Amino acid sequence: MNDKLLRIGTTYIPVTNVEDSSEWYVNKLGAELSYKDNDKAILNFANQSIFLVKSKEDQSSNFYDIHGQKRFSITFEVDGLNSLEAIHKDFIDKQIKVGEIEDRGHTGKNFVFYDLDGNIFDVWSELSPKFKEKYLISQ
Incomplete structure (x- = not known):
C-alpha cells in the first residue's frame, strides 16, 4: 500500500477573542478569512488552513x-x-x-x-x- 500522509491541512490555534484575532491575522499577516462565528475563524494563508479557536485565557x-x-x-x-x-x-x-x-x-x-x-x-x-x-x- 502506497497510502501515506501527504501534508498538514489544518492547524488549530487557541485565541481568546475570535473577532480581534481574525482581524489581526488578516491585517497583519495577509490571511484570507473564509469563515467566522463566535467560536472559531477559518483562515487560509501560507498554503494551509488555520483555525482560530476560542479558548480560555491560559491556553x-x-x-x-x-x-x-x-x-x-x-x-x-x-x-x-x-x-x-x-x-x-x-x-x-x-x-x-x-x-x-x-x-x-x-x-x-x-x-x-x-x-x-x-x-x-x-x-x-x-x-x-x-x-x-x-x-x-x-x-
Whole structure:
C-alpha cells in the first residue's frame, strides 16, 4: 500500500477573542478569512488552513522544551535571506512583536513573532526543496 500522509491541512490555534484575532491575522499577516462565528475563524494563508479557536485565557500553542525554554509549534518558510529580512522589517512596521533575526547553527536564519494571545511562531529563510519543486520556484 502506497497510502501515506501527504501534508498538514489544518492547524488549530487557541485565541481568546475570535473577532480581534481574525482581524489581526488578516491585517497583519495577509490571511484570507473564509469563515467566522463566535467560536472559531477559518483562515487560509501560507498554503494551509488555520483555525482560530476560542479558548480560555491560559491556553496557547506554545510548549516548554527540556531546558525550560518556551517554544513554538509552527515554522513558516520564506524564500531566502532577503525575504526573511524584508518580512521581519514589515512585521516591525506593522507593530507585530518579533524577535531578532538569528543564526541557530543550521542552514538559513530565523526569527520568531507573536500573535495577540502570545502564541509564538517561527519564520525560516529556507523553503523546503519539495515545495520549491512543486511550485516551480527557481533558486
